[in-house]
Amino acid sequence: MSYKDQIDLLKLPRHIAVIMDGNGRWAKGKGKLRVFGHHNGVLSVRDVVEGAGELGIEYLTLYTFSAENWSRPKFEVIAIMELLISTLNKEIAKLMKNNVRLNAIGDLNMLPDKCHKELDNAISKTAANTGLVLTLALSYSSRGEIVQAAKKLAAKVQSGELQPADIDEKMFEDNLYTGGMPNPELLIRTSGEYRISNYLLWQIAYAELYFTAKLWPDFRREDLYEAILDFQKRERRFGMTSEQVN
């Protein structure tokens, strides 16, 4: 039986987050430039987005470019931005066909104008789609996201609109970039690295973590399905005892 056939459709995670890592090493292993890995990573994105939508996943959030990634060599940063522009443009038709709604989180004003425009265009074109919500984390830093939420709330307190005592977890969460989305139940990281790299720190408080040695350009929907199956075998206790949750 394939992984997909073994998945319990009644127990799907609503939201899956992915740290797509290992493009550079994948390319290096083939004697190519790192950028070649990023180009091939797009094929994985396409397949995983389709696979997730087909299964009925509601939210897929992909770590596409971190705030820290701006520190990479200029050549690589420019190549990634150009890849983003051309991919967004090329994929709109497919997103429409698959009923995918595109979304983005991060410090988007940091993106080059052309990239920001292409992103806005794809987001508005797909805004009425009702299937998978595909969120790209771009120029994203989780600590940065938490700080901007704190600033928004502080401004409301200063203007008298809000009392400090009114601030609770729900309100704080609503002021993150991901406000309105459920928290990811499953976080996948490829490439054999066991770290979070400043991704969705608040939101993954109780997520199940799944690490695979596969490099991102080798990851396909079957690998996503394997991760979901692994997720479904786990017991999520949320601080309670096994007896309580069963």
Ligand code: IPE
């Ligand atoms: C992930 O692959 C893509 C981005 C961070 C943009 P990497 O480029 O980090 O590849 P490795 O980890 O160096 O192999």
Ligand code: IPE
């Ligand atoms: C995390 O990967 C960011 C993305 C996948 C976009 P990195 O390759 O930048 O992470 P570190 O620096 O190895 O932790």
Ligand code: MG
């Ligand atoms: Mg990396």
